[in-house]
Amino acid sequence: MDSALKTGLFIININNIAYPDINIQGDDLIDPWNSTSVDYEKLVQQFGIKPFKELLKDIENPSFLMERGIIFGHRDFGRIVKAMREKTPFTVVTGMMPSGKMHIGHKMIVDQLIWYQSKDAEIYIPIADMESYSARGVDFNDSRKLALEEYITNYIALGLDFQSKNVRTYLQSENRDVNDLAYKLARKVNWNEMKAIYGFSGSTNIAHLYAPLIQVADILHPQLDTYGGPKPVVVPVGPDQDPHIRLTRDIAERFKNQFQFIAPSSTYHRFITGLTGGKMSSSKPKTAIFLSDSPDVAEKKIKTAKTGGRESLDEQRKMGGVPEDCVVYEMLLYHLVDDDQELNSIHSQCKSGEIMCGECKAQAAVKVRELFETLAQKREKARGQAIKVLED
């Protein structure tokens, strides 16, 4: 599975899910926020995920990811809206799987956490070292090191405040409550279900087969009495993780009498496109800008990115560019331009043929350089703080 897909929760091998085909959308679309080739509308229709925009008006100061439709769907997010409005406790759970380097696509999940932090959410960050061991053979010590030095360092550099008491970060392998709960929950899930959801086969190792239960427990354990009891919980994920969310919600229901679980809510975000047009993946360095890239390298990479430009400059002046099919535009939309007016202006300049790709890339490169210069500085400072995160 591609690492662009694991910004949301974890990597789980979901092999045989009947997701609708990915449709390339034509350039007849005018939605400026839509810059992707996945037919998210269809996802929403077929799997009962609700469109996020219907809730937008009820959210005070929504995240730009919500406003721009990057977070496009949800299940039961109304519970979270209510908790925010009524200032009652709620929780966000989002895991990190220490495997490879973080790329700019992963920033999206940190941006969501920062927003939730501003809404006084309690934040749980499980580090999926058990999954990493069983699915990828990563040693537990290596997972710990990678989580601290790469992931948490970047999370801090990007602006998440780990010193807040509301942030709980843990290694799965060290969290006894999670492991205990996983085993309890595992009693009401059988092999047929696991096979159908995760595509496991006879040669799947038993640790790998068991790992999703640990993740279900990651999501449900904040509702145990020791952690304050039942409360709304939201899990921000990519749509590929929805089967896992559905299983978790089913299991919550199966143990409702015992634990009074409230079924967890979820939000669904679009994937970021890789520099070459496919998926952005840590394992394919040409597709990704890594958060640890130097400002020079990051700048060079954005300049090589695939754009929505036409065959010739003449044609582009006449017909305009296709921002919906442009990696650079997507980067501006997701990460580089805060101001909506500025983004709108770039979008219409492109569509009308006023600005060519070269110029646009040059502007984007300046912004990328700024972002990466700041990040590099902040990461230096973050390192010392990161290594203490697992110490309590």
Add this chain to the structure above:
Amino acid sequence: MDSALKTGLFIININNIAYPDINIQGDDLIDPWNSTSVDYEKLVQQFGIKPFKELLKDIENPSFLMERGIIFGHRDFGRIVKAMREKTPFTVVTGMMPSGKMHIGHKMIVDQLIWYQSKDAEIYIPIADMESYSARGVDFNDSRKLALEEYITNYIALGLDFQSKNVRTYLQSENRDVNDLAYKLARKVNWNEMKAIYGFSGSTNIAHLYAPLIQVADILHPQLDTYGGPKPVVVPVGPDQDPHIRLTRDIAERFKNQFQFIAPSSTYHRFITGLTGGKMSSSKPKTAIFLSDSPDVAEKKIKTAKTGGRESLDEQRKMGGVPEDCVVYEMLLYHLVDDDQELNSIHSQCKSGEIMCGECKAQAAVKVRELFETLAQKREKARGQAIKVLED
């Protein structure tokens, strides 16, 4: 699975094992120690279990269970013999699954532990609360209570010294090292293997499916560095548990480079016959004398037991009885008569028709009463000690 079979290790549902048919042996046999209807010789031949008697001469003061052929087979017990001779450390692991009441058949495992204790073995007693939860739905608190009040109380009353530092008793659910190791080991076992060994199906719950790995870790964890490193370990079991032993030995081999495990040894003991002639089972009260039965009840029960008597007294005087097919004789052999001469004398009196079943039963009843009177007294004292066993 019958509870008579779980004295050795734990209950594991082993459904599809191709054990040879059970053959009723004729009364042409003259071995006074053979009082069972299972063809253990065949077990030994077909599954590569070695006959125990070949080692008997090398063991100083062997247990009566060894001398009487009740422990009939082994794998690699030579390692244990060597450790005993050279006074180097070795370990015995035998779990208890808290489920129902202990019957007299379970005494056999305690007798083995007492013998190993006299040989300075380190003894690990995992309480299989995780297995009990996943296979039988027994709540963790109930398991703990049952283990202390029923099992450990009886173990102490029967003579096992839990105050020795060499005895380590723990609840699986509370042993982090065991759980961590189980997950690590689970990476090199797949679903196909588990299915073949334990007969799991698509509807098997994931906790149940995972439980055997916990038991593998119960057996292997005494060899971790924290517990003194690699050493010979022996697991006394009934032959039905051999597939589990084989899996454990295979897994030890798969992780040899990482942990330097020595493949665990095992011994195999005969099952005790139930009062009605079939298996002794806690779930079928008429088949079992429970350790908590009053001396009166125990005495009454032995008097109702199926014997190896003939159709009529006349016939029996002429042809003699069949001690090999007599529950009362088996009880004498396993539990009631320490002295070999006395046992031999009863055996030949029976075979020669000198003693009839009524008289023999009356003598056995006296012995049962004595045993149960002593046990009742000792259990009273043991209670206070038992509740402290899990406290360190």
